[in-house]
Amino acid sequence: TAPPNIILFMTDDQDVTAHSLDYMPRLKKLFRQEGMEFLNFYVPTGLCCPSRATILRGQFCHNTKIFDNGDLTNATYQSGAWNKFVDEGLEEETIATMLQNVGYETALVGKYLNGYMGPNAAAHVPPGFDHWMAMLRLYFYGPVFSENGEKVELNNTVY
Secondary structure, eight states, X not given: OOOOOOOOOOOSOOOTTTTGGGGOHHHIIIIIITTOOOSSOOOSOSSHXXXXXXXXXXXXXXXXXXXXXXXXXXXXXXXXXXXXXXXXXXXXXXXXXXXHHTTOOOEEEEXXXXXXXXXXXXXXXXXXXXXXXXXXXXXXXXXXXXXXXXXXXXXXXXX
């Protein structure tokens, strides 16, 4: 029998008390009304990059050493962000590599890690992903992606 399909959605900054999903009606409909909502949960690190690193690795931030988002230019990456994740060798074993090793087809679409940007980022596709479309610049209109290692700039069409 075939293994079950796994789809993992990661979104940032969803706050029940701030009613953030009220501003994203499609996401609210798909996830809360037609999907699943966890009413009792724990967030290991309530910050973007450390939390994403934890999800990718299955380790808390004291193990990954990704403690924050780094800075916007990624010049001081010592405490967090994509460059540190790569430098620490953390991409070599993630949920993607483990799933791929047992025969799953894997993909990432959207935001990867804070700091995944810059002139050489587009060519970098982490191990473990069969399909890759990660945002390089987080713009609402005209976003820029790395699509399987190639830089792709989308037009200003609103979808």
